[in-house]
Structures are given as structure tokens and as C-alpha cells.
Amino acid sequence: MQKLSAAIEKRVEDLLSRMTLEEKVGQLVQVDLYKIPDFETAIKEGHVGSLLSSFDAQNNNRFQKAAVEGSRLGIPLLVGNDVIHGYRTVFPIPLALACTWNPDLVEKATRIAAEEAATVGTSWIYAPMVDISREPRWGRIAEGAGEDPFLGGRLAEAQVRGIQSAELTNGWQIVACPKHYVGYGAVEAGREYNTTDFSERTLRDLYLPPFKAAFDAGAGSVMSAFNEIGGIPATANAFTLQTVLRDEWGFDGVVVSDYTSVAELINHGFAANMKEAARLSILAGLDVDMMSNAYLDYLPELVNEGTVPIEAVDRAVRRVLQLKFRLGLFEKPYVDETLAPGIILKTESRDAARETAEKAAVLLKNEGGLLPLAPNQQKQKIALIGPLADNKEALLGTWAGQGQPEDVISILEGIQGVLGEKAELTCVPGCDIKGATAPDFGPALAAAQAADVVIVALGESADMSGEAHSRAIIGLPGHQQALLDALHATGKPLVGVLLCGRPLVIPRMAEQVGALLLAWHGGVEAGAAIANLLFGKSNPSGKLAVSFPWTEGQIPVYYSHKNTGRPIDQGVRQFDEEYKSFYLDVPNTPLFPFGFGLSYSQFDYSDLRVETPSVGVDGTLVASATLTNVGKVAGEETVQLYVRDLFGSVTRPVKELKGFQKVTLQPSESRTVRFEIPVSTLGFIGLDLKYTVEPGDFKVWIGPDSASGLEGSFRVV
Numbered sequence: 001m002q003k004l005s006a007a008i009e010k011r012v013e014d015l016l017s018r019m020t021l022e023e024k025v026g027q028l029v030q031v032d033l034y035k036i037p038d039f040e041t042a043i044k045e046g047h048v049g050s051l052l053s054s055f056d057a058q059n060n061n062r063f064q065k066a067a068v069e070g071s072r073l074g075i076p077l078l079v080g081n082d083v084i085h086g087y088r089t090v091f092p093i094p095l096a097l098a099c100t101w102n103p104d105l106v107e108k109a110t111r112i113a114a115e116e117a118a119t120v121g122t123s124w125i126y127a128p129m130v131d132i133s134r135e136p137r138w139g140r141i142a143e144g145a146g147e148d149p150f151l152g153g154r155l156a157e158a159q160v161r162g163i164q165s166a167e168l169t170n171g172w173q174i175v176a177c178p179k180h181y182v183g184y185g186a187v188e189a190g191r192e193y194n195t196t197d198f199s200e201r202t203l204r205d206l207y208l209p210p211f212k213a214a215f216d217a218g219a220g221s222v223m224s225a226f227n228e229i230g231g232i233p234a235t236a237n238a239f240t241l242q243t244v245l246r247d248e249w250g251f252d253g254v255v256v257s258d259y260t261s262v263a264e265l266i267n268h269g270f271a272a273n274m275k276e277a278a279r280l281s282i283l284a285g286l287d288v289d290m291m292s293n294a295y296l297d298y299l300p301e302l303v304n305e306g307t308v309p310i311e312a313v314d315r316a317v318r319r320v321l322q323l324k325f326r327l328g329l330f331e332k333p334y335v336d337e338t339l340a341p342g343i344i345l346k347t348e349s350r351d352a353a354r355e356t357a358e359k360a361a362v363l364l365k366n367e368g369g370l371l372p373l374a375p376n377q378q379k380q381k382i383a384l385i386g387p388l389a390d391n392k393e394a395l396l397g398t399w400a401g402q403g404q405p406e407d408v409i410s411i412l413e414g415i416q417g418v419l420g421e422k423a424e425l426t427c428v429p430g431c432d433i434k435g436a437t438a439p440d441f442g443p444a445l446a447a448a449q450a451a452d453v454v455i456v457a458l459g460e461s462a463d464m465s466g467e468a469h470s471r472a473i474i475g476l477p478g479h480q481q482a483l484l485d486a487l488h489a490t491g492k493p494l495v496g497v498l499l500c501g502r503p504l505v506i507p508r509m510a511e512q513v514g515a516l517l518l519a520w521h522g523g524v525e526a527g528a529a530i531a532n533l534l535f536g537k538s539n540p541s542g543k544l545a546v547s548f549p550w551t552e553g554q555i556p557v558y559y560s561h562k563n564t565g566r567p568i569d570q571g572v573r574q575f576d577e578e579y580k581s582f583y584l585d586v587p588n589t590p591l592f593p594f595g596f597g598l599s600y601s602q603f604d605y606s607d608l609r610v611e612t613p614s615v616g617v618d619g620t621l622v623a624s625a626t627l628t629n630v631g632k633v634a635g636e637e638t639v640q641l642y643v644r645d646l647f648g649s650v651t652r653p654v655k656e657l658k659g660f661q662k663v664t665l666q667p668s669e670s671r672t673v674r675f676e677i678p679v680s681t682l683g684f685i686g687l688d689l690k691y692t693v694e695p696g697d698f699k700v701w702i703g704p705d706s707a708s709g710l711e712g713s714f715r716v717v
């Protein structure tokens, strides 16, 4: 966020000098207004600095008035809300947005969400969620950008720009809050809130970069995570909160805890009681206590008895006041209550939601060009089968904010919209999403038998992913696979549409259907987007931001793994082939790799040219390839560049994404796609735990995904 002027800094110091200890502590307290009986009095007495989950403009203005006009010093409140993938205009879940590989589009979606959230006076948005995760059992993988820190970093920046757009409607400003700092995506066995443990190198190489990218883009706050890091809970972790965040990165924004994570230090076995939890957190550098009331109840006492220096409290309060000034809240504390109707669910916003849903969908299989279905063949009889065929709620996804099922276009409605009234379309659910009792597949089978082609919409409900919704077995839930088995036995051509909040284990489904479109949970326009894609009104362009495992037993399976001393496909043949790093029963590779996604166009890669076969550590790697659309329709390809640092003082992954570009080509059109990659971005956390770029030999690939592409080499000198 922007630097404060000297005059504002002076106002901050002046305010600070006039505050009582209790008023200072109040600035560090965040509460949910619905959980406190006499909230307005608490505000007037200066015991509340910010509100959580407050989605009503009138209420927010009322509470703001209590703070601004009713409290002794008139300090405005921050209103913090979770706006994760849209506000009322619900966009695809963040993991799906990541599959667009389109930072500009993601920025646009995020800005629309921020504009809608601003209509109720939201000044603090708890997003982007930038936790890298290779754990599809973890429900919160839905909320992030997937498995890769480079892609995750670009999308983190985009979302920060979207939320912190200089002026939202009517000049309102919002601060972004990247979360959850840090390492939450590593929860053991994918079980929510579980322990994490990783080396400092992995912390710095993998989990920190998207946070750094978010701060470099100006993010003005950050949320500490629920998990521990090497035995020290993130909420009271002086190494991550002070050493890395403040000392190394110079971050001067606000650190807020996660919901009751200060109190949870007791369950972690880190603090013996709430007073201790408050002391450990403030001393580690945590500014705002979300919902634990540990600061409210114990900070004054801790300061008075001398176990917490007043300077620690002052530092935190100063940051909160600075943020409130930065956001302009002292000048403009109230939101215009008449704004919402002109902003919420605007046509342009719905159009953007549809565009993102189309671009987030990933075509995983298309045997014999089964897709697109021809929209004009009115005689084609279509059966639309599956529990998600005419479902609206699921399409909203895990963190739908203020989204309403009635805003959603279901797949059935989307297809009706494309085919019009003359369509011969039958829709049968076949079974429930997760129902335990065996359904009667009779009606679904009858519909399939009578049809020329069957579209089968399967997957998860919205409440099967997201916070506190981990799953250990991540196949199709309930009786859906049995339904698909029965439909497969009819011999009819099957088009699968998969709707989910995480990568699912679906090798059987992928085998049985002729075409498979991964549509995730796509938001309010999901049904229209899916129909446009199925009938060729749009051309799929999404690429996976996360690998799809063959089986849960492979997890974690991700493209950027290490080679090991005994890789299966290469290396020194000094041992029997059987003593290699592999499974007896499944492949090492995922079912669908990171970066993968098909199109109705066919893209051919040729003529890799590494223009800088030898390049200095301060130089720029320049490499290009020719991309040709050899298909029959125009399409968009995401051209990806990966490198491998072959030998290092610390071992490096077999591939690392370092660049990507979106290219749109007409049929028969060719383009040279040229990458200029600063060599300074090809480094890693070295022996001394500092970032380093080592001279040596590299491989480079330019291609359509992480598992293929044209291969070349270069040397860093």
C-alpha cells in the first residue's frame, strides 16, 4: 500500500499519545458482532478495533457511527470479511480460477468481488488464500492456486491488485489479506487443521514465495495460520512473523490471527492459558487477535505487570492506525447505503463470471472429437444425467460469500439456453450426490437408452471441500460411480462433466467416458459456461493448476518432485531395475499432470531455439518455440516454460515452471512464442538458507504441460 505522508504519520503518533492502554488494546481486538450482546457499548468504550463477517451496510454504518461519533477518540472500525471467490456474483472457486492461468482475468474477477463487497462497507478482505498445496484430500485446496509457487505467485499478485484497486466505486478502498501465513497447505495426510512439518528450505522455496509476491504487489495485511511450523504455532512464531516478515522483507502492514488461533495455542500445547497465549502472540509480532479475546482480557494486565513492554503494544496499534488512515477511513468512514443495487450482480459482472468459468474449465479427454456436440443438430437426442445436472447449490462452491442458489444457472438451464426449445433433452438425476441408500437407476438408464449421446454430470457438493471438509477417499462420492458403470454398460457415447472442489481420483471415470470436461465449482454462470463449451460456442483453454492422482496412495503427487537416487526412467544402472523408486501397483505419474488441458484446436510445438545457450547469473535466458494451430477452430493455448537445474549444492526438482504465455491462434496460424526469463529467478535457497543462483547446466522445456514439451539446454556462467 502507499506510503503515509509525514502529516499523517504525525496524526498517528498524536492519537497514540492520547490513547489509554485499554483503548490501545481495543484496536487490536476483532470480534464478530453477532456474538457479543451489547456490541455498540463495547465499541463506544473503545474495546473493538475491527468487525468480522459483517455484511450489512446499515449495521456497519451504525457500528461505525458508534466508533466515530460515540467513542472518546473517534477511531473508525475496520470491517473484515471473507470474499474468496466472489461476493454476490460468485466466480469459480480459486483453484478453478488458477486453471485459467490468466492473471488479468483473475484480477478482474477479484476487483468485481471487491466492488460488490465495498457496497456494505467492507474495508478488509481475507484473501487471497495463497497456500501452496499438494494435498487434494485437504478441503482447502479449493481456496488456493494449486501446487506451484510460480503460478501461485502470479495469481497472488493479481488478486491483491484486484482487491486493492486504487479506487473502487465511490472511492472506497479495501486492504487485501494474504493467508494463511504460513505452510497450512502441508497439513499431514490432508486432515484439516493438522500438524505440518517441513524444513526451512522448503518453507522458503515453496510456501513463502506467493506471500512475498503478494506483499510486493502491495498487500497491506496478512493472516497467521492455524498450523504449527516445526513445533512453533504460526500465530506465535517469531521466526516467521518477525525475522522473515518484518526484518527480512520490511513488511509494515497488519498481522491478524486466524479465527481463535491465539486461544488455540493452548490446545497446541504451546501456551498454558489465555494470558500466556496473549503474551506469546504479541511478543512474536501478532497485531490483531481475531475472536479469541485473549488480548482484550489479558494485554492490559500483562503490560501493567511488565511482562509485555508497552512498546510491543504500541507497535501493533500504530500499524492498525496507519492502515485505517491508508484506507481513508478517518475521512470517509461511512459507506453509501444506496450503492448496492447498481453494483451487485451487474450484467457485466455475470459476463465476467461466465468468461472465467469457461476459461477455468479443463478438457481432460476428447476421444475421437466427441466434443463439441453440434448445437444445430436438432434431431440429436441428449440425455443429461447425474446429481449435478440440475443442481444450483453445488455450483456456488465452498466459499460462496453472499451467493444465492437462485442466482445460479444450472447445467440443464445452460444447455436449454444454447439448444433452445426444439432440443430433445431429457434430464434425470440418477442418484444423490452423496446418498448412502442404493438408488433406482431405471429412469436414468431409460433416458440413456433413448438418447444419441449422454452427458453425465458428476462430482462433489459445495460442502465436500473447503474449510474443515477434508476427505480421505476422494473418488466420486455416493453411488455416482455405480451410476456411471450402468450408463457405460449401455454403450452410448458418454460425455463426462466433473464438478468438484479438489482433484478427484477418477481413473475409472476417465476410462469410461469418451470426453471429460472438468468444470470445478464454477459459480453463478457455471451452467451457461459448461453449455457453451460442450456445444462449441467456446473453446476450452483451462490447464490444471494441480495434478490429478491415480489413487490416494500416491499423494502427494506433483510435477516438481526431486529425482531421488534411484529414479525409474534414468540414472546410473548400478542396481537391479527392481530396486528403483516406484510402486508395484500404480504408476509414479499422476492421472493428469500439472499444466495439462486440451482444446478443440490442436496445437503443434516446433523449432525450439535457446538464444542464450550460455548466460550470466545477471543475464536473461531467451528461448522461443513456434506454436501452430493445426486444428480447425481458433483457440487459446497456454505455452509453458520449465527448467531443470541439473546439479546444485542443494538438489533441485526435475522441473520448475518459470514462465507462461497465453496465445490465441486462428486455424493454420503460427506464432513464435518468445520467453525472456531473468536468470535471477532460476535460483533456490542454498546451503546457507539464503537465495542463490548457481552457475551450471540447465535443461529447458517449452510445451503444453509439465509432462511434455520441446527440450533444450543452457548453461548459467
Ligand code: BGC
Binding pocket: 053, 082, 126, 179, 258, 259, 467
Ligand atoms: C479461516 C480463515 C477466515 C477466518 C475468518 C477461519 O476459520 O481459516 O480463512 O478468513 O475464519 O472468517
